[in-house]
Amino acid sequence: DGGITQSPKYLFRKEGQNVTLSCEQNLNHDAMYWYRQDPGQGLRLIYYSQIVNDFQKGDIAEGYSVSREKKESFPLTVTSAQKNPTAFYLCASSIDTTVNYGYTFGSGTRLTVV
Amino acid sequence: AQSVTQPDIHITVSEGASLELRCNYSYGATPYLFWYVQSPGQGLQLLLKYFSGDTLVQGIKGFEAEFKRSQSSFNLRKPSVHWSDAAEYFCAVGTSNFGNEKLTFGTGTRLTIIP
Numbered sequence: 001d002g003g004i005t006q007s008p009k010y011l012f013r014k015e016g017q018n019v020t021l022s023c024e025q026n027l028n029h030d031a032m033y034w035y036r037q038d039p040g041q042g043l044r045l046i047y048y049s050q051i052v053n054d055f056q057k058g059d060i061a062e063g064y065s066v067s068r069e070k071k072e073s074f075p076l077t078v079t080s081a082q083k084n085p086t087a088f089y090l091c092a093s094s095i096d097t098t099v100n101y102g103y104t105f106g107s108g109t110r111l112t113v114v
Numbered sequence: 115a116q117s118v119t120q121p122d123i124h125i126t127v128s129e130g131a132s133l134e135l136r137c138n139y140s141y142g143a144t145p146y147l148f149w150y151v152q153s154p155g156q157g158l159q160l161l162l163k164y165f166s167g168d169t170l171v172q173g174i175k176g177f178e179a180e181f182k183r184s185q186s187s188f189n190l191r192k193p194s195v196h197w198s199d200a201a202e203y204f205c206a207v208g209t210s211n212f213g214n215e216k217l218t219f220g221t222g223t224r225l226t227i228i229p
Contacts, residue, residue: 042222058216088155102206102217105157105158108156
């Protein structure tokens with residue numbers, strides 16, 4: 001079945017370390033997105049990519065970095081510059097660069113700083 | 115700026131009772147509107163969407179939503195809830211900024227079902 005795979009499901013990081021969250025899709029979708037979810041704040045957009053080798057900052061990009069070297073993959077790196085990285089991270093994709101079809105979401109990665 | 119407001123943070127409903135979750139949006143053009151559901155520790159699943167045409171849209175799991183332009187609302191309804199409907203529900207509006215289209219989400223409404 002086609003879908004979005006996020007790994008790992010749980011991730012623990014020591015302060016000062018960078019960590020990379022994986023997001024892979026086999027839907028042949030053009031666009032991919034990373035959201036951060038915190039209780040009571042809904043989903044906030046970190047980065048998005050509408051085409052391979054191109055990406056744009058979302059509303060809360062500071063302390064994060066991404067790459068889009070392949071259509072299927074959109075990894076997110078949480079750097080040591082991110083002051084409060086503990087959160088639930090969701091990856092999503094859409095068929096094209098419009099919102100006509102909505103987004104398909106992965107099952108998320110919960111990152112905890114210890 | 116475009117925005118979505120879900121006024122109710124938490125709603126408790128008895129099993130078998132009807133449900134209405136509120137969503138208000140702010141957007142200058144005709145909006146693309148969505149409702150998603152999220153079970154604990156999981157991703158979001160699309161319930162239904164509205165682009166144009168009939169203002170009452172049907173979705174999965176027995177949900178429906180009505181677009182009311184005059185009230186800038188897109189409320190989600192279900193005539194009789196089941197215990198499995200307990201989850202968090204997000205309303206979203208599709209927005210366009212210089213050709214970059216993306217979804218803006220509300221802060222969510224957590225639904226609790228009591229026996």
